[in-house]
Amino acid sequence: MDFVHLLRYHLSLLRRSVCDLPQRRKAIGTMSLESEIHRGVASYYTQKIREHGATARGVDWNSEASQTLRFEQLLRVANGAAEFSLNEIGCGYGALVDHLRRGGSKFRYHGVDLSADMVAAAQVRHGEAPGVSFAVGAAPDAARDYCVASGIFNVRLETSDADWLSYVLATLDTMHQYSVLGFAFNALTLYSDADRMRPDLYYADPLRLFDHCKRFHSRNVALLHDYGLYEFTILVRKNVP
Numbered sequence: 075m076d077f078v079h080l081l082r083y084h085l086s087l088l089r090r091s092v093c094d095l096p097q098r099r100k101a102i103g104t105m106s107l108e109s110e111i112h113r114g115v116a117s118y119y120t121q122k123i124r125e126h127g128a129t130a131r132g133v134d135w136n137s138e139a140s141q142t143l144r145f146e147q148l149l150r151v152a153n154g155a156a157e158f159s160l161n162e163i164g165c166g167y168g169a170l171v172d173h174l175r176r177g178g179s180k181f182r183y184h185g186v187d188l189s190a191d192m193v194a195a196a197q198v199r200h201g202e203a204p205g206v207s208f209a210v211g212a213a214p215d216a217a218r219d220y221c222v223a224s225g226i227f228n229v230r231l232e233t234s235d236a237d238w239l240s241y242v243l244a245t246l247d248t249m250h251q252y253s254v255l256g257f258a259f260n261a262l263t264l265y266s267d268a269d270r271m272r273p274d275l276y277y278a279d280p281l282r283l284f285d286h287c288k289r290f291h292s293r294n295v296a297l298l299h300d301y302g303l304y305e306f307t308i309l310v311r312k313n314v315p
C-alpha cells in the first residue's frame with residue numbers, strides 16, 4: 075500500500091470509529107431490534123434442545139469435538155490461570171462447565187442464556203455445583219474476571235447484515251462491561267467458501283470485529299483464525315500493561 079492509500083485507509087477507520095459508536099447505540103437504543111433478535115434466537119435454540127436434548131447437536135454444533143475445540147480457543151484468554159471467575163453469555167446446557175472441570179483449574183462460573191429450556195437443562199446438570207450458577211437473560215449479573223461467548227453470533231435468521239453487525243458490536247460492548255481481565259468470543263468467518271454459506275447464518279468480517287475491539291476495548295487483542303473451522307476467535311486481554 076502506498077502512502078496515499080495508507081492515509082485514506084486510516085482516515086476511513088478514524089471516520090468509522092468516530093461515527094460508529096453513537097450510531098450503534100442509536101440503532102440498539104430503541105431496544106426493539108435487540109429484543110426482536112433475542113426472541114427469534116431464543117426460539118431457534120429452544121427448538122434445538124427440544125429436538126436433540128443436552129448434546130452438541132442440541133446447541134446446533136456438528137460435534138462434541140468442535141464444541142470442545144471452540145472452548146479451548148476461548149479459554150486461551152485466561153492464559154492458563156490456576157484460578158479465575160468467568161461469565162458465559164449463551165451458556166446452552168452448561169457444556170463449558172464440564173470442560174472446565176476436566177481442565178482442573180479452580181473456577182467460579184455464571185452462565186446466562188436467552189432460552190429458558192437451555193438454562194433449565196444446565197441447572198439440572200450443574201445446578202448443585204458450588205460456585206456455579208445460571209440465569210435466563212442476555213447479560214450477567216456482575217462483572218467477573220473473564221467473559222466468553224461461543225456461537226452466539228451465528229444464527230441471524232432474517233436480520234439484515236447491517237442490523238446484525240450493530241447487534242454484534244453492542245453485545246461485544248456488553249462483554250467488555252462484564253469482564254475485568256478480558257473477554258473472548260467466536261464467529262463464523264466471511265472467509266468461508268461461498269457455496270457453503272447459508273443465508274440464515276452471519277459470516278462476520280474478522281478484521282472488522284478485531285478493529286472494534288482494538289479501538290474500543292483494549293490495545294491487546296488476538297485474532298485466532300487457524301484452528302480448522304469456518305470461524306475465528308477473538309481474545310481481548312485487558313490486564314496487559
Ligand SMILES: C[S@@+](CC[C@H](N)C(=O)[O-])C[C@H]1O[C@@H](n2cnc3c(N)ncnc32)[C@H](O)[C@@H]1O
Nearest residue numbers: 119133164165166169187188189212224225226
Ligand atoms: C451455539 S449455542 C452454544 C452453547 C454453548 N456456548 C456451547 O458451546 O455449548 C448458542 C447459545 O447461546 C444462546 N444465545 C444466543 N445469543 C445469546 C445472547 N445474546 N444472550 C444470551 N444467550 C444467547 C442460545 O440460546 C444458545 O443456547
